[in-house]
Amino acid sequence: MTRRPITRRLIPSAIAVAAVFALAACGTTEAPAAGSTNGAALTVTDARGEKVELAGPAKRVVGTEWNVVETLVTLGVDPVGVADVPGYTAWDTAAALPKGVKDIGTRGEPSVDTVAALNPDLVVATTDLSESAIAQLEKIAPVVVVRSADASRQIDQMIDNVNLIAEATGTESAAKSEIAAFEKAIADGKQKLAAAGLAGAKLAFADGWKEGNQVSVRPYVTGSLLADINTELGLVDPWALDGDKDYGLASTDVEGLTKLGDARFAYIANNADAGDPFADGLKDNAVWNSLPFVQNGQTYRLADGIWMFGGTAAMKQYIAAIVDALTD
Structure with a gap:
């Protein structure tokens, strides 16, 4: 969330080439290239109403806000990049980060170059991130945006976010168990x-x-x-x-x-x-x-x-x- 006041509660160069989403050729013994996905292509509709196309359930995922990072880890997806790792570690202990996760900068202003170097196949952001920042990230990889909060239906919005992230990462079964x-x-x-x-x-x-x-x-x-x-x-x-x-x-x-x-x-x-x-x-x-x-x-x-x-x-x-x- 991008609201003030406590230091860690603040939420909010050249662009690298787009991530490659290529499946290994049938019959090959080579491992999939970094950034590739396994499974059938899918399209998810995010909080903006945007249809986001993915080559398959995302595996190399970057999270720009702590609630989506927590959800990724809870669903069994270890993010490769997280905004403000020290802050997340201090403020959100519900889902521990994997060792070696890359810090991509602040939640309000993630480093585009750092994200590009991770070769992600998906970035998960929230509506707290500026449209300009989202547009830059979309030059690197598909971006799924969840609504950060909604005072008219807060709990339902949280559950919607879990389900949307699960759809993009192929973890629907884990989401169902977590919501239950x-x-x-x-x-x-x-x-x-x-x-x-x-x-x-x-x-x-x-x-x-x-x-x-x-x-x-x-x-x-x-x-x-x-x-x-x-x-x-x-x-x-x-x-x-x-x-x-x-x-x-x-x-x-x-x-x-x-x-x-x-x-x-x-x-x-x-x-x-x-x-x-x-x-x-x-x-x-x-x-x-x-x-x-x-x-x-x-x-x-x-x-x-x-x-x-x-x-x-x-x-x-x-x-x-x-x-x-x-x-x-």
Whole structure:
């Protein structure tokens, strides 16, 4: 995702010759050339409505955004190139990268030359990447674009993305199993929360960052992926704020937290990137310390490395973490 604020959460020369998609001749004993694919040619329609032609299920795949990289690995496709490898490693631990994966630069501005040198047979990008960057990548290899987020149908959009990536990589069976596992995690989590008497409990989620002495708070309101997951778990979103049309994110400050009343409060920070803006950044703040969820011990920092904008694997991590936190 291309939104600010925490360093790693930023989402966003000559072009090499196009990748070769040639199958080895029938009867030959030579290995397929790098960048070639096995299987029948296929055409997939991506989030832009573009029909993307592939010589076969893609094997050498580059991912320009962490959610698509996570999905590739989850489906059993080891990407050959990933944007901001250190950032992915710190922020998305749901699907570990293979050793030796090439860093292609930033998520908002991948290196065209680096991608070309990898000779990919597919690049998977999101609608957060600029059209100009996508156009440059299309000179190297076919590009399938998934919609980054949709606040009107966040969970369905995530599942659509999994299915589209699976179609382009021939991993439909793995996608079916993964989606079923995600749906089971939702059902099991909802049951555990209900058994603990937490059905209908109010839970606010946010992240934040500190600049100087000021802590900014970013609420994940209804329409965000995590708030929608919480709703599926039987929880209630107490934020009375409007989020953006893609990610369902809003903006407030410490004073804005006073409007949450008796709600519980959960957040994710990262020791590898700016630390804890709440427990550390607000430890001496009188407003923070007066909040009911702080005084009642109902503030939950979830584990580092759960990517709030991730795919089904990250969301399974989140479900396990929030259920454990609330029922501990």
